[in-house]
Amino acid sequence: MTIAIHQVRLIDGMGAVHDRVTLLVRGTKILAAGPSKEVRIPKGAVRIDGRGLTIIPGLIDCHVHLCLGGEPDVVGTLESEQPSYTLLKSATHAQATIDAGFTTVRDVGSRDHSIFTLKQAIEAGVTPGPRIVGAGRAICMVGGHARFIGQEVEGPAQVRQVVAEQVAAGAGVIKVIASGGVLTPGTSPDEAQMTIEELAAAVDAAQQAGKRVAAHAHGATGMKNAINAGVRSIEHATLLDDESEALMKQYGVYMVPTLSALATTAACRSGCGIPESALTKAKSMTKRHQASFKAAHRSGIAIAMGTDAGTPFNYHGDNAQELERMVAFGMTPIEAIVASTATAARLIGIQDSVGTLTKGMEADLVILKGNPLRRIEVLRDRDKIMGVMKAGKFVAGPLGK
Ligand SMILES: [Zn+2]
Structure with a gap:
């Protein structure tokens, strides 16, 4: 089965933000992540409308x-x-x-x-x-x-x-x-x-x-x-x-x-x-x-x-309170997210499988209502966590129900 989240804002974990992205998940992995204009959604895929939502790496x-x-x-x-x-x-x-x-x-x-x-x-x-x-x-x-x-x-x-x-x-x-x-x-x-x-x-x-x-x-x-x-x-x-x-x-x-x-x-x-x-x-x-x-x-x-x-x-x-504290003491929200995704994965030595949202990575991600780059507090607000996915499976949030 393929899951397609389309027209979504994507924070890739390495410091970049892209709007109007389509992200495809198949099995445990990310099959594609790119501009919605370019990524073709396979027939039979489960579609999630990503407008107003943001995806970040787990x-x-x-x-x-x-x-x-x-x-x-x-x-x-x-x-x-x-x-x-x-x-x-x-x-x-x-x-x-x-x-x-x-x-x-x-x-x-x-x-x-x-x-x-x-x-x-x-x-x-x-x-x-x-x-x-x-x-x-x-x-x-x-x-x-x-x-x-x-x-x-x-x-x-x-x-x-x-x-x-x-x-x-x-x-x-x-x-x-x-x-x-x-x-x-x-x-x-x-x-x-x-x-x-x-x-x-x-x-x-x-x-x-x-x-x-x-x-x-x-x-x-x-x-x-x-x-x-x-x-x-x-x-x-x-x-x-x-x-x-x-x-x-x-x-x-x-x-x-x-x-x-x-x-x-x-x-x-x-x-x-x-x-x-x-x-x-x-x-x-x-x-x-x-x-x-x-x-x-x-x-x-x-x-x-x-x-x-x-x-x-x-x-x-x-x-996620830690990201709020890091922002309070001088990091930008995107820096705090990178510290909690790609940099963290590098420290642990698992950067080849998790921490960034690119093709071939494990599908570990969080789908949020709103934009954590505007308000980092979004990350700690349970009403804003629409879905948590680990290895391609929703494990928390209303999207998984
Ligand atoms: Zn300790």
Whole structure:
């Protein structure tokens, strides 16, 4: 069967916008995308009138934790749950994510190997959800940040072993913790964690398995250690300084800002349930984080969208709030969409199949009422999401009914 969406506005993911386009979907893939005058609609195709609608590539969130539900005290919550309960919860988060138009996520830290089970269930059609590139456990130092969803390690040899274990379990990316964090009590975002030797061992072992490494780092020293070790992306990059900024540019390291993570936590008052230590840390860094994002954007560092969804009050399904924040801090709407599609796909290494709307790509797309280039908020408005398609099938929105 062929689906033809005609006379539609098309945002291709690479920065171009075309009006009056016809997009054909056959099977799981895009069969054609071009001017309506030129693309012939095959006989028997299901036609969708695209006037007043906009198509964008299925959105990609490069930083989520599907095992966390945005609870104020995520550490305490996870520790109080049975693993099977956490997995059930993750499945509902996956559904909320795809309903919101996010057809791919990179999950950078989950309870044990639950993310690989979820990925398998989604791929088998057991439960709905986005494509998942998962890290499994985040690799951290003994007593380090994120150990509640991590694997504590000591020394390069153990790092190599843990990387191999994660890959064997199904990891599509390796996550390392190169600085303290907000949510783990007793760790400071400023301090560097894991040694350069350990970080380099992670990168080397990951590369041997054909995987890339994402590094959590708030402070500049942690960022520099991770960049010099050869990681592909810096997550958060909160306290960017001139040197870390220059290094990221020099080595083509991506920034995944996760503005929503600090902002949603910092917006809370004392007594909201977020542990005081996390609240204080978040509030003290928000302004610096925004400045770091602006500096990275100005200097042309590749920015890939990520929300850190799952952290306190940062809900799965609300992922598009990150695009609003990126626009509020200086990106144009089209830049924010590129960061959430083509650039995100490049960071993950799946740019040959998703992230852009051209012939031969997987048919992952979102059909919107209105124009997100005029109002980026359209992306977060459920009444405006007319259809979400993953691999050629409508999985959400009224068009799929
Ligand atoms: Zn995170």
